[in-house]
Structure formats: C-alpha cells, structure tokens
Amino acid sequence: MSESNNPGATELKELMRRVLESDASEAFERFIVRQVALRDMAPSADDMLIEGIEQSPDGGEAMAEAYLLGLPDEERDQLVGRASREAGRRLHGAAFTLLAAARAAHLPVDVTPEMVAVAAITELGDSLPRPE
Numbered sequence: 001m002s003e004s005n006n007p008g009a010t011e012l013k014e015l016m017r018r019v020l021e022s023d024a025s026e027a028f029e030r031f032i033v034r035q036v037a038l039r040d041m042a043p044s045a046d047d048m049l050i051e052g053i054e055q056s057p058d059g060g061e062a063m064a065e066a067y068l069l070g071l072p073d074e075e076r077d078q079l080v081g082r083a084s085r086e087a088g089r090r091l092h093g094a095a096f097t098l099l100a101a102a103r104a105a106h107l108p109v110d111v112t113p114e115m116v117a118v119a120a121i122t123e124l125g126d127s128l129p130r131p132e
Helices: 009-020 023-041 047-054 061-070 073-104 113-121
Strands: none
Touching (some): 009 023, 009 073, 009 113, 023 061, 023 113, 073 113
C-alpha cells in the first residue's frame, strides 16, 4: 500500500475511540485474556490442545477463569495487564489495516468496531510496518 492509502491520524483515532467504547472491544479483550491464561496455564501445550479447549461450549472461559482465580493477585494482574496490552495492540493493528484497505480500494464503507474486533482475532495487520 502506498503512503497515500494510509489512514490519517484523526480517522484512526476516531475509529479507535469507537472501538474502545464498544462491547466488541470488551468481548475481544476477554478473548485475549482467555488465550493468554490458557497458554500460561499450559506453556508447553501445542496449538491443537488449546484449539481443543476452545471447542468446549464456553470456549475455555471457565478453565481460564479458574486458572486466573488460582493465581496470586500480583501474577493475575500482570497476566491480565499483558493480555490487555496485546488486545490493544491487535485492535490498533486491525483498525489501521482495515482503514487502509478501505481507502486503497476506494470503498465507501464505515469500518465498525465489530469489524475491527473480528479482524483482530485473525491478527490482521500484525505483519504490516507501522508509520512513525
């Protein structure tokens, strides 16, 4: 993508404000906390095991929550903080990528918080260099 297709700071800031105020953002952050907790609980588990846990009816939420409750407060706070930073990073990357793609394709679409959250699950935008 060329520089001219990059979203402006104001456009990105406004989208991120809407994203962070949305229910989609909260749901995505819970998803990331669950992912981080499950991986922390079983650090040597491969992706297949984690995917199997995620196939449970609650997506592994009860298991992750029980694990978090069993951690000392300081460790739990650190894990949740790490997950929150990861969620923010991924949401920002997805928002930037979606805005840039819509601009590059000249699509008259409103990128919604829900679109950003779903794109962030796939880690859309993680491989793109960020403008400084």
